[in-house]
Amino acid sequence: MTTPAELALTCTDLTQPELAHLQRLLGSWSVLADLSFSDLLLAVPTTSIPGEEPELVVIGQIRPNNRPTLLEQDLVGQTVLRSGWALAAAALERGEVVRGAVHHPLIGESVPVENVPVRFGDSVIAVMVRVYSRAVATPISMYEKNYFDVFGRLLQMICAAEFPFPEEDVGTEETPRVGDGFVLVDADGRVEFASPNAINAFHRMGVYSTPEGHKLTELGIEASAVQWALAARHPVVEEVERRPDVIVLVQCIPLLENRVPTGAVILMRDVTDVRRLDRLLLSKDAAIREVHHRVKNNLQTISSLLSLQARRLDSADGKAALYEAERRVRSIAVVHEILSRDPGDQVPFGEIVGSLVRMAEDSVVSTRPVEFSVEGDVGEVTADVATPLAVALAEILQNAVEHAFDRPASGAGPSASSTPSPGHVRLTLSNGRKGISATVRDDGRGLDPAFDIERTTSLGLSIVRDLVVSQLGGSITMGAAEGGGTLVEIRLPPDAH
Numbered sequence: 001m002t003t004p005a006e007l008a009l010t011c012t013d014l015t016q017p018e019l020a021h022l023q024r025l026l027g028s029w030s031v032l033a034d035l036s037f038s039d040l041l042l043a044v045p046t047t048s049i050p051g052e053e054p055e056l057v058v059i060g061q062i063r064p065n066n067r068p069t070l071l072e073q074d075l076v077g078q079t080v081l082r083s084g085w086a087l088a089a090a091a092l093e094r095g096e097v098v099r100g101a102v103h104h105p106l107i108g109e110s111v112p113v114e115n116v117p118v119r120f121g122d123s124v125i126a127v128m129v130r131v132y133s134r135a136v137a138t139p140i141s142m143y144e145k146n147y148f149d150v151f152g153r154l155l156q157m158i159c160a161a162e163f164p165f166p167e168e169d170v171g172t173e174e175t176p177r178v179g180d181g182f183v184l185v186d187a188d189g190r191v192e193f194a195s196p197n198a199i200n201a202f203h204r205m206g207v208y209s210t211p212e213g214h215k216l217t218e219l220g221i222e223a224s225a226v227q228w229a230l231a232a233r234h235p236v237v238e239e240v241e242r243r244p245d246v247i248v249l250v251q252c253i254p255l256l257e258n259r260v261p262t263g264a265v266i267l268m269r270d271v272t273d274v275r276r277l278d279r280l281l282l283s284k285d286a287a288i289r290e291v292h293h294r295v296k297n298n299l300q301t302i303s304s305l306l307s308l309q310a311r312r313l314d315s316a317d318g319k320a321a322l323y324e325a326e327r328r329v330r331s332i333a334v335v336h337e338i339l340s341r342d343p344g345d346q347v348p349f350g351e352i353v354g355s356l357v358r359m360a361e362d363s364v365v366s367t368r369p370v371e372f373s374v375e376g377d378v379g380e381v382t383a384d385v386a387t388p389l390a391v392a393l394a395e396i397l398q399n400a401v402e403h404a405f406d407r408p409a410s411g412a413g414p415s416a417s418s419t420p421s422p423g424h425v426r427l428t429l430s431n432g433r434k435g436i437s438a439t440v441r442d443d444g445r446g447l448d449p450a451f452d453i454e455r456t457t458s459l460g461l462s463i464v465r466d467l468v469v470s471q472l473g474g475s476i477t478m479g480a481a482e483g484g485g486t487l488v489e490i491r492l493p494p495d496a497h
C-alpha cells in the first residue's frame with residue numbers, strides 16, 4: 001500500500017511542512033468523518049506537466065464509524081483530472097468551500113458533496129472532499145444538530161489554517177471517537193450539549209445531575225483538560241480516574257475563530273476495562289516473578305536441609321551423596337533466581353553460566369588451584385532449555401573439579417607437588433544456525449582408557465545423558481582433549497530453544 005507521504009513525494013510539489021500539515025489532518029480527521037456522517041477524501045494537485053491537463057491525486061480516505069459508507073472502493077493513490085472534479089478544483093482555486101452534487105454511479109442518483117480548501121499558511125494546499133447521503137443532510141435529533149454545528153466550525157478552521165493543530169500528536173488507536181461520548185462546551189468550559197453516550201459515561205463516573213450549563217469541575221469531574229485546551233488553544237488528552245474503578249479517557253479539542261477559542265469539543269471514552277486488563281497483565285508478570293522467587297527459596301531450603309543432614313552423617317559415602325544432591329538442587333535454583341529477576345519465556349543464559357562457574361570455583365577442595373574461563377555466549381534460551389542445560393553443565397564442571405586435578409597431571413614431574421601449577425577449565429559456548437554448542441575442556445589427568453560415556457552407569461553422567469539426549473534431543477561426546485585432559489562437548493539442535 002502506498003502511504004500519503006510516498007504519494008506526495010512522487011507526484012506532488014508539496015513541501016515537507018505542507019506534507020506534515022496534511023499528515024496531521026489525516027491523523028485527526030476521524031472526528032470530522034463521524035461528526036458529519038460522511039466519507040472524506042483528501043486530494044492534492046499533482047505536479048503540473050506542460051501540455052497535459054492538471055490532475056489531483058487522492059492521498060487519504062476515511063469512512064464514518066456511525067453510518068454506512070458511500071465509497072466502498074479504495075481511492076487512495078488514484079489520480080483524477082481537475083476538470084473531472086470541477087467542484088474540488090474550484091474550491092482549490094477560490095480558497096472557499098464549494099458545495100454541489102455529483103452523480104454516484106452505484107447508487108444511480110446524485111449525492112451531495114462539500115469541497116473544503118485546506119489552507120496552510122497563506123496557500124491552499126489540498127482539498128477535502130466530503131461525500132454524504134441526502135438522508136443525513138438534514139439533522140433530526142439534537143445530537144445530529146450539534147454534530148453538524150461542530151463540524152461546520154471545524155471546517156472553517158481547516159479553511160483558516162487553524163485545523164489540524166500545529167505540532168499535534170497524531171491520534172493513537174486509543175483516542176476516543178465521537179461515538180464514545182461527545183460533549184460540547186462554550187468558551188468558559190460550560191457544557192452546552194452532551195450526547196447520550198457521554199451521559200452514560202458521566203453516570204459511570206457517578207455524575208447524575210444535568211450537565212448542561214455546568215463546568216466539568218462543578219459536576220465533580222476533576223478534568224483539567226478543558227481549561228488547558230481553551231487556554232493553550234491546543235488539543236489536550238487526559239485520563240480521569242473517578243472512584244478507584246472507573247477510568248475515562250478525555251480528549252478536548254478547542255474550537256477557534258481567528259485564533260480565539262469559542263468553545264471546545266470533549267470526546268470521552270470509558271477505558272476502565274482496557275486499564276484493568278493492563279493492570280492484570282502487569283500483576284501477572286509480577287506473580288510469575290514471585291513464583292520463581294519462591295521456587296528458588298524453596299530449593300535453597302531443600303539444599304540447606306540436605307547439607308544439615310550430611311553434616312550429621314558418619315558415613316563418608318553418605319555425606320558425599322548428600323552434598324552432591326545439595327549441589328544439584330542449587331544448580332536448579334540458579335535458573336529460578338535468574339527467572340525471578342527477568343520473567344518471560346527467554347532467559348539470558350550468560351548470567352546462569354556466571355553462577356554455575358562460581359559454584360564450581362567454590363567447590364574446589366584439591367590442593368591444586370583451578371582457573372576457570374568462559375568464551376562465547378548462547379544468548380537467550382527458553383526456560384525449558386535453560387534448566388536442563390544448566391544442570392548438565394554444572395555436572396560437567398563439577399567433574400572437572402573433582403576428577404581432573406585430584407592428582408598431578410601426567411608428566412608434571414615431582415616438582416608439581418611443592419608448587420602446584422593451576423589447572424585450567426575452559427567453557428566455550430556458541431549458538432548459531434546449527435544450534436547450541438557447549439564444550440568444557442580441562443588440562444587435567446584425562447579419562448581412564450576404559451571409560452565410555454555410552455556405558456557409564458555412574459549417577460552424574462547418567463543425569464547429564466538423560467538431560468541432553470532424552471530431554472533436549474541433543475548429543476554429548478567425551479574424549480581426550482588435544483594436549484592432554486578431557487573434552488566434553490554438548491550439542492543441541494536449533495529447535496531445542
Ligand SMILES: Nc1ncnc2c1ncn2[C@@H]1O[C@H](COP(=O)(O)OP(=O)(O)OP(=O)(O)O)[C@@H](O)[C@H]1O
Nearest residue numbers: 324399400403404442446447458459460461462486
Ligand atoms: N574431567 C574429567 N577428568 C577425568 N575424569 C573424569 C572427568 N569427568 C568424568 N570423569 C570420570 O568419569 C567418571 C564418571 O563421572 P560421573 O560424573 O558420572 O560420576 P562421579 O563424578 O564419579 O560421581 P557423581 O555421581 O557424584 O557425579 C568419574 O568417576 C571420573 O572417573
Ligand SMILES: [Mg+2]
Nearest residue numbers: 398399460461
Ligand atoms: Mg560427577
